[in-house]
Amino acid sequence: MGYIQAEKVEFSYDGDEGESVKKVLRGISMEIQRGEFVALLGHNGSGKSTMAKMFNAMLLPSQGKVFIDGLDTVDEQVLYEIRRRVGLVLQNPDNQLVASVVEEDVAFGPENLGVPPAEIRERVDAALKAVEMYDFRLNAPYKLSGGQKQRIAIAGIIAMEPDCIVLDEPTAMLDPRGRTEVLNTIHRLNQEKGITIVLITHYMDEAVEADRVIVMDSGEILTQGTPREVFSQVELLKRHKLDVPQATELLYQLQQAGAAIDGCALNIEECVETLEGLAASRQ
Numbered sequence: 001m002g003y004i005q006a007e008k009v010e011f012s013y014d015g016d017e018g019e020s021v022k023k024v025l026r027g028i029s030m031e032i033q034r035g036e037f038v039a040l041l042g043h044n045g046s047g048k049s050t051m052a053k054m055f056n057a058m059l060l061p062s063q064g065k066v067f068i069d070g071l072d073t074v075d076e077q078v079l080y081e082i083r084r085r086v087g088l089v090l091q092n093p094d095n096q097l098v099a100s101v102v103e104e105d106v107a108f109g110p111e112n113l114g115v116p117p118a119e120i121r122e123r124v125d126a127a128l129k130a131v132e133m134y135d136f137r138l139n140a141p142y143k144l145s146g147g148q149k150q151r152i153a154i155a156g157i158i159a160m161e162p163d164c165i166v167l168d169e170p171t172a173m174l175d176p177r178g179r180t181e182v183l184n185t186i187h188r189l190n191q192e193k194g195i196t197i198v199l200i201t202h203y204m205d206e207a208v209e210a211d212r213v214i215v216m217d218s219g220e221i222l223t224q225g226t227p228r229e230v231f232s233q234v235e236l237l238k239r240h241k242l243d244v245p246q247a248t249e250l251l252y253q254l255q256q257a258g259a260a261i262d263g264c265a266l267n268i269e270e271c272v273e274t275l276e277g278l279a280a281s282r283q
Contacts, residue, residue, distance in 0.1 A: 002031035003069055003164065003196055004055055004086075010063035011050055024050050026219040027064070034069075034163065037190045037197045039207035039227075042216035043242060048200045051216070052168045055198065056086040069163065084113060087157030091169040093149035102144075102152055103128065103137040109160040120159075127158040130193070131185050147178025151185055158189070164196035165189065171203065183209070204231070204245045208266045215242065232264045247271035 011025040024047045032038050042048040053059040054066045057073040068086055071078040087109075090096055099105040103124050110120045128134040131151040136144065141152055150170055157165055167186060171179040183206060190197045199206065207213050207227060214224040217240045223230055231237070231244050234252045238244075244252070247265040251274060255261050261278060265271040 001067065001070065003034040003036075004030075004032040004198070005067040006030045006051070006054065006064070007066075008064040009051075009054065009061045009066060011047075011054070011059065012062050024219050025061075028216075028219070028221060029064075030214060030221065030224070032164075032196065032198060034196055035190070035194045037187070037209075037211045038199070039210035039213045040198060040200045040216065041202065041204070041207055041213060041242070042222075043202060045218075046216040047219040048216050049168050052088065052166050052198065052200050055164070055166045056088045057082050058088065084160060085162055086164045086166060087160055087162040089150070089153055089157055089165060089167040089170050091172050093146070093153040096153040096156065097141045097149060100140055101137075102133070102139050102141055105141055105152060106137075106155045106159050109156050113160060123159040123161065124155075127155040130158055130189065131155045145178060146174045147181040150174065150178065150182050154182070154185060154189075158195075162195070164198065166198040166200070168200045169202065170199075171201070171206065179203075179206075204243050204248075205267075208245050217242070227266055228264065231266060234264070 007029055009025050009028040012021045012023045014021060028051065040048045040051065050059060054061065057079055060074050066073045068082045071082055073082060097105050098108055106124045106127055107120050110123050125134065128137050131154055133148065133151050133155060141149060171182050174182065186197055187209065189195045199210065201207060210227060213227050213230040215222045215230060222240060223233055223236060231248045234244055234248065245266055247267050247270060250271055251261050251265050259278060261274060265274050
């Protein structure tokens with residue numbers, strides 16, 4: 001069994017008065033291994049954010065089961081353990097920052113877990129260093145940039161020492177620099193600390209760096225696999241109005257125009273290499 005295991009999960013939101021119930025998850029089954037970096041993709045309404053909230057029992061399945069390290073999310077007796085193991089970072093960092101000083105904000109989670117004060121101090125310092133924000137520990141969060149705020153929100157989760165961090169479109173409100181800061185942080189946490197990462201995003205270029213990509217559409221899994229396996233299915237993704245990385249798109253368009261190109265490129269470097277090879281073959 002994977003670290004996160006979803007088995008035929010269904011979920012519906014109650015409709016407004018006079019509206020029918022809206023079904024957003026339709027028999028989802030997926031498995032995420034400990035230490036894995038998984039990107040969960042899909043356009044708005046695909047169910048990916050609802051799925052994210054299943055992973056720390058913020059939402060519970062209408063049908064089916066979700067297990068976190070073998071713990072059933074519907075069992076109220078293990079709810080504390082599940083939320084200690086899986087931290088959730090939301091799209092807007094302002095919704096997660098609660099204190100007027102950065103280090104107090106990062107300490108909020110461990111304090112709620114009943115961690116002794118001396119250990120909280122150690123955890124806060126370590127978490128801020130992990131996201132490279134230690135020098136800002138006495139600053140006011142509202143004075144920070146969007147990327148810095150999001151890194152503080154991530155530090156608040158790290159201080160709770162989770163095994164897994166689920167990030168729901170954490171870069172959606174950030175400028176390019178802020179996006180880079182946050183992505184570098186979560187990759188470092190995955191590689192250096194072995195923290196399982198589930199990144200919900202609609203940026204295809206962010207998904208390229210994941211170990212595995214799961215694509216959702218209309219509450220179901222459309223396809224999954226390594227980034228190369230998923231993004232080589234350009235026709236399938238386009239039929240479902242989903243994008244592919246820019247490098248993949250360029251080579252696809254050239255293939256459609258008759259260029260003799262095999263495979264797909266996931267990034268600029270691979271794209272350049274393929275085009276240089278194509279140019280050399282024509283000389």
